[in-house]
Amino acid sequence: NAGVTQTPKFQVLKTGQSMTLQCAQDMNHEYMSWYRQDPGMGLRLIHYSVGAGITDQGEVPNGYNVSRSTTEDFPLRLLSAAPSQTSVYFCASSYGASGNEQFFGPGTRLTVL
Amino acid sequence: GNSVTQMEGPVTLSEEAFLTINCTYTATGYPSLFWYVQYPGEGLQLLLKATKADDKGSNKGFEATYRKETTSFHLEKGSVQVSDSAVYFCALAGGTSYGKLTFGQGTILTVHP
Numbered sequence: 362n363a364g365v366t367q368t369p370k371f372q373v374l375k376t377g378q379s380m381t382l383q384c385a386q387d388m389n390h391e392y393m394s395w396y397r398q399d400p401g402m403g404l405r406l407i408h409y410s411v412g413a414g415i416t417d418q419g420e421v422p423n424g425y426n427v428s429r430s431t432t433e434d435f436p437l438r439l440l441s442a443a444p445s446q447t448s449v450y451f452c453a454s455s456y457g458a459s460g461n462e463q464f465f466g467p468g469t470r471l472t473v474l
Numbered sequence: 475g476n477s478v479t480q481m482e483g484p485v486t487l488s489e490e491a492f493l494t495i496n497c498t499y500t501a502t503g504y505p506s507l508f509w510y511v512q513y514p515g516e517g518l519q520l521l522l523k524a525t526k527a528d529d530k531g532s533n534k535g536f537e538a539t540y541r542k543e544t545t546s547f548h549l550e551k552g553s554v555q556v557s558d559s560a561v562y563f564c565a566l567a568g569g570t571s572y573g574k575l576t577f578g579q580g581t582i583l584t585v586h587p
Contacts, residue, residue, distance in 0.1 A: 365517075394574065403478075403563060403577035404518075419574065451517055453575075462508075463575060465517035 363387050367452050367466035374442040374473045382437040382469050384452030392455045393435040394419070394463070395427065397448040404451065410435055442473045476501045480564050480578035487554055487585050495549040495581050497538075497564035505566040507531075507540050507547040508575070512561040521549075521562070554585045 368383045386393065391412050396404040396419075406419030410429040424446060426438040435454075439446060449470050453463040481496040499505065506525045510518040522531030527542035536551045547564060564578040 396575075396577075401579055403480075403579045404575070405577070406574055409574055453518075462520045462523065465510075465519065467517045 365452055365454055365464050365466035367450075367469050369469060370467070372469060372471050374439075374471065376443060376473060378442050380439050380442065382439075382450055382452075382471075384435045384437065384466060385433050386435075386452075386454040386464070387433065388454060388464065389432060390454035390456055390464070391432070392463075393429065394453045395425070395435070395437045396451045396453065397421065397446075398451060398468070399448050407437065407450075439471075442471075444473045447471060447473045476505065476566055476568055476576040478564050478566055478576055478578035480562075480581050483580070484582035484584060487583070489556055489585055489587050490553045491585075493549070493551040493554045493558075493583070495562055495564075495583070497547045497549065497578060499545050499547065499564075499566050501545075501566055501568055501576075503568055504542075505568045507538070508565045508567070509536070509538055509547070509549050510563045510565060510577075512563065512580075514560070518563065554583075556585050556587055559583055559585045 365386045394409040395407040398404045405421050408427040410416045449468050451468050452466040455461045455463040477500045508523045509521040511521045512518045522533040524531040524540035530539045538549045561580045563580045565575045
C-alpha cells in the first residue's frame with residue numbers, strides 16, 4: 362500500500378498561473394479532503410469529497426476547484442494563483458465516519474511569487 | 475461552528491520531563507477528538523483518539539482523556555524523549571462532519587538531551 366500520495370512535492374508559480382495538485386489513495390477510502398497549512402493557523406479545510414462524483418466546500422474554498430471522477434483521485438486546481446495561496450497543501454483520506462482516522466499525504470509546498 | 479484551541483507554543487523541555495499540551499474545544503453534539511503529530515518534513519499522522527466522553531486514548535506513552543464537562547482533551551506524556559520533538563495538533567470531527575476535521579493551531583515541541 363502506498364497510502365496517500367501527492368505530487369509535486371514543491372512548486373513555484375507566478376501570480377496568475379494555474380496548476381493542479383495531484384492526490385491519490387489506494388485504500389479504497391470514500392472520503393477525501395484537501396487542507397492548507399499556514400504558520401500559527403493549523404490546518405484549514407479547502408474542499409472535501411464523500412465519494413466519487415460528490416464534492417463540497419470547506420472553510421477556505423475561494424480560488425480552488427476540485428473534482429472526484431474516481432474513488433482513488435482527488436486533484437486540487439488553482440485557477441489563478443495569488444501570493445495568498447503560498448502554503449503547504451495536504452491531502453487526506455478516510456473510511457468516513459467522523460471517528461475514523463484520516464490518513465495524510467506528505468504535502469506539497471507551494472510558493473506563489 | 476466547531477473550534478479547537480491549543481495552548482500557545484513553542485514548548486521546550488529536557489529529556490525525561492513531563493509534558494502537557496492543553497486543548498479545549500467547542501462543538502455541537504458529540505464530536506470525536508484526535509491528536510495528530512507532524513515530524514519535520516512529513517505529513518500528519520494520528521497519535522491517538524477518543525470517540526466518546528471519558529474515553530482515554532493512548533499511544534507511544536502519550537495519553538489524553540475526553541472530558542465533556544470541561545470540553546478538553548489535554549495531551550500528556552510522563553517522560554519525553556528527543557524523538558518526540560514535533561508539531562502536535564489537536565483536532566475534532568463532529569458527528570455528521572464526515573471527512574471534515576477542525577484543527578487547533580498546533581504546538582511545536584522541542585526536547586533537548
